Amino acid sequence: MVNLTINGEKLAVAENSTVLEAAQQAGIHIPTMCSHKDLTPYGACRLCVVEVKRNGRTVVTTSCNTPVEEGMDVTTETEEVNATRKTMANLLYSRCPEVPAIQRMAASVGLLQPSFENANPKEDCILCGMCVRACDDIAQEHVLGFVGRGMDRKVTTAFDVRQEVCDTCNKCVTYCPTGAITHLEAPKIGLGFKKKAHTWKVARVIFQYTTLLVFLGLMAATLFNVLQPLTVNIFSRLNPLQALVAPLAGRDLITNYIPALLTVVLTIVFGRVWCGWFCPLGAVFELFGRKDRHFKWQNMRKLKYVILAVIVVMAAFGGLAFMWFEPITVFIRGLTAIFKPLIQYVQLDKKKDFIMPGFQWFAIAIPFVFALLVNIIEKRFWCRYLCPLGALVGLGSKFSWIKRFVNQDSCVKCGECATHCPMGAISPENDFKSDPAECIMCMDCAEPCPKLAITFPKGQLGGWGYEFDPGRREALGTIGASAVAVGLLSLDVGNVQAAKKSVLRPPGAYYNDFLSKCIRCDQCIEVCPTHYIQPAAFEAGWDSLYTPIVDPFVGYCTYDCTLCGQICPSHAIPLLTLEEKQNYSIGGVGWAQVNFDTCIRCMTCLDECPYKCFEEVEVEGHKGVFPRVRDDANCVGCGVCVDVCPKQEVKAVVVFPYGKVPEEKYKFTKYTKA
């Protein structure tokens, strides 16, 4: 052991150690950019200067390569030492003004601006020689070296020819303090790694946009009714949020959602790949928006958990009021709102006959438009802060087998990854790690990392990532918000129960626990060939927003069509056979009633009714014979009668929900032809 004094503190260190090591042992920080415990000291950066007194002589020298001596007296900060250190920092900073590691080092010695300009401000190599030493000492490859001298010195290979070993070895990369190592012109170190990362990225982008195209194709198919609806709604059926809440609220095992198990498995294995690879809405978000911007309140990220919690808690109480927040439904509704009328217009022979749908129709696209707008503020704003589905798969990916990993031995905190992260998930405050729940496994960060520090290794299956959970306050907030939501539901605010009963629902929904299952995707609206199914605003209560209602004044239910039932992923509209749909007690919508006051007795309804429900009656106080739905008729409320009625504006025939059919105002008698 050797005894020496550092900053007045006496300590004994092992022989052959350096002054720097001794200081580190004593917990005294000395800045350095060219020393590493694995490598032989070199003394290039000159930041680690200290004042050393030995044998009566005082010198300022570098601590990294000064061996300790008995009786040495070291001072790590004197006026001269600090001035020298600051100048060295200044010189390095002036050489590499844009390297964050250098900027931090400079700031740590109190330097905020470099004094000199560099002709090449992109320079990031400080010629510390760590890579060269690693190549010689650790890898023993002897490929890298300093070529030239003075200002022309650079790290490169012989004749600037790249060696194959630079693809595989990568031992030098860990040691580079600035990240310049992979930017070296000739050796192109880490090229293999980067190529691989690039391939993955490209693969993901291709997959993602293929998925988007498939989705759009399916939507088109739905709009044109050319595909079997059972495959058309596959995005909903793979959707774990829908698969969770619809059965929960509907108290029913919905077999339609079995494919969602695949997503669950994928999430547990690969993390939040749903968002990065699969989600078509995410693919749209990727097309524009700024990923370099970060919302000031990162705590806002928890908002999506709150939304998720509200949805789930409400579902537990049988309500799905906020499912319109679910992204797949958001996208579908957005497309429906725009394309449905468009296609209708295109298909019309007489363009004059086209009726522009009202605000209520376009209102279903509001969440979609909103999501696109906020995406301009920040890329994937929706995914970051709002998406309940993202929150759900995010929770799942906390346990995922494969997670993003940042090699902290290599990371130089350059922040390059954070600028590439579309999710803003990479946290500069947490050593550029990312919450697995926020990372969408897009792998965009791996290629730009100059230190090849970012990998996606297999970890422990089911292992918990590092903590990024809502704290107590957020948890309380979540519960509070959910309670309010449930309260709204149960307290019947706005008299919604009554409102609910006043609307017509798609075929068979009446006999189903419709609102507990409807996930507000509005695919039924999209698929309905006659526009019979329309979106609700608030007429059926606030919690029925964007649910499908049928409006006989717009369309009618085609006699031989069961598309809505087929496409409904959650079976809120039951999947019925044609016969079942045509049976009022299984697939009925409502009951038609003729208003004798306004009916002009044209009998078109009677003629046109596909179910032959009408009888002829004579009505007390009215002249002539009127059509009337027989009491024993199989009126399913298809609305053909309303559709054909020439006196629609005065509601000569109206379809009422079952149980809401008013009593006949007048006495009538069956008319029999004389």
Next chain:
Amino acid sequence: MSNPTANVKLALEELRDELMATYDPSKPCVTVCAGTGCCASGALEVKAALDEEIKKQGADVHVDIKITGCRGFCEQGPLVAVLPTKIFYTKVKQSDAAQIIAKTILKGEIIDKLLYKDPVTGEKITHETDIPFYKEQHRILLHDSGSIDPTSFEDYLIVGGYKALAKALLTMQPVEIIEEVNQSGLGGRGGAGFPTGKKWQLCRQAPGTEKYVIVNADEGDPGAFQDRSLIEANPHSVLEGFIIGAFAIGANHGYVYIRHEYPLAVERIKIAINKAREHGLLGKNILGSGFDFDVTVQMGAGAFVCGEETALMASIEGFLGEPHARPPYPAQSGLWGKPTNINNVKTWATVPYIINKGAGWYSQMGTETSKGTTIFSLVGKINNTGLVEVPMGISLRDLIEKVGGGSPSEKKLKAVQTGGPSGGCIPESLWDVPVDYKSLGKLGSIMGSGGMIVMDESTCMVDIARYFLNFSRFESCGKCTACREGVTRMYETLDYITRGYGQEGDIEQLEELCKSIKAGSLCGLGQTAPNPVLTTIKYFREEYEAHIREKTCPAGVCKELITFYILPDKCTGCSLCARYCGDQAISGEKGGLYVIDPDKCQRCGVCREVCNFDAVVVR
């Protein structure tokens, strides 16, 4: 070699006796200086002509003719001296050979036009020793430079060569030699002045049997050539000292590290080594003492930093010439990790004299702290450019004005730069200080390896600082930040200043940089590189301020700050300047008046250079 002690000793001394017996000091001998300087001026052609003339005139029985090493007075070359009368001819041409033989040798007449003319008094001087340049010197190391043939082993024996070696090896113990050197007060002549005896002792005491010694002849300083001259003129003296030192230290192998740019010196040291080996002075069992020693000549490949001892050793080992941190010092862990001693050429060459004449004789010369003599190469704006050996402690004024003969023109001398790129500029007002390690150090300069560049009013001090930093920046190995980045930044700042972009605060920033670079650099190159800047700021701050504030260059050097102008009354219309101007900036008619267009002029100065009528001036 297995010759018994007595026999070898006899052989060497016998040879000497034999040579002395045939040597006739009174026989006329024409010596032609064949240093690089004189050779460049045509000395070898003169020698050939002399040879021919001697044969032609049938004088070969009466006269010897030989070449010698550098006599130091390169300015006046080619130099021819006739012995034993010591008649000294300067600027001899081939055509003068016939006359020299016919008149001086055969008739003893003096050829007046070849004599040196004192530029101050105008007096013609016949004998070498009477020329002020030589009169004021105290030549020990250079004593034999002008009289012996550097390629001849025999010549060296005649002047008493290798006596010290025999004395040291056969009659002294290594510790006694070290003690003697210690007593003499000899300091390292490489520039730092570290006591040589102490250095040897450290290396001797270092554990290990394998040790190395090195002659540092990597004289990279621009403006210094004393090592080169010494090796070219008297390589055996260096070798003798080297062998003695190796014996004292206990090293069995030595390297002479010499610049590739000095081909003649390389050739001569190689000849000397071979001759010494032939005569049993290198190899096994030297002079029967049981001491084995051999020498390898290693050429430097053009890197100033290799003058730094750790870089030099890395270079010998076959690596990049990058310095390493000290400790460990070479005395503990040098070449291949073995204890190694490095000394400058002049240090080694001094050793035989100390052994022969004793430490007391040596230490009586010089000052309290710096003993002995030292060699300077005196160059620049001075009459007598050349190599001078003076005792330590001589004042700069004596050195420059008496030995150097003052300014060659009417312009006043204003500063002297010592120590090359590592040294500083000392203003004329401080020239009364004695030249030794300490006092030069106090002035912010260093002794260095002995380059001394005299500057007059037409030298811009900012430009000089810039020049030296430009040198340093290209010679920096690039290993450490302080030197690589720092020197470049200083250069840039100075470059801005000389181009008229200087700003208030630049001087202060330079001073701050200088301080940190001095403290923070890994090796001597970086630690001393700021010296030219610091001293010029210290003594010539007003020149910096003129550049920065008034955007003028008082000395008329800095291109961007000056304009060239043709004096109408002096211009003869010869058109020479217009023909040389590369920028077509000069116009006029032959026989008429020529004018410089300041917008086109790139201020290269070629017009002023070529003008035979001093019509081009700087404003």
Next chain:
Amino acid sequence: MTEDISKVDQIIETYGLEQKGLIPVLLDIQTEYHYLPPEAIQHVSERMNIPMIQVYQVASFYKVFSLEPRGKHIITVCMGTACHVRGSTMLVDQISRVLHVEPGETTKDMQFTLEEVNCLGACALGPVMVIDGKYYGKMTVNKIEKTLSKYTETEVVANE
């Protein structure tokens, strides 16, 4: 263009295969070929068992070595202090102008290479210019063209 490197083996023989022989070997190759042909560097690396980068970096570090082929005539202008104060910069400028090359470059016809050197140690004769080992002391701008023409002329004659 590939150089005939048969002489390299012979040079290596002279100095042995140890690392310390590297610089002398390279110096001799430089003298032989006037530059260091890449093939020679590769051969030295293989024969002496020294990693190529080490040979290459030594070759790039020391000023004497040239990795590019050089001209038939090497013009070296001393940029030492003594020569500098006596106007060696002007010499270089003038040579650059005459030959259309910058310092360190070789003329297109491979006749001349212009180089700057820190000090040739012939300070008393400054400014000094050396062509193919022949010293030209006290050079002036006026003399340059004439001096250079000596070399071009002999070349023309030799070519005819």
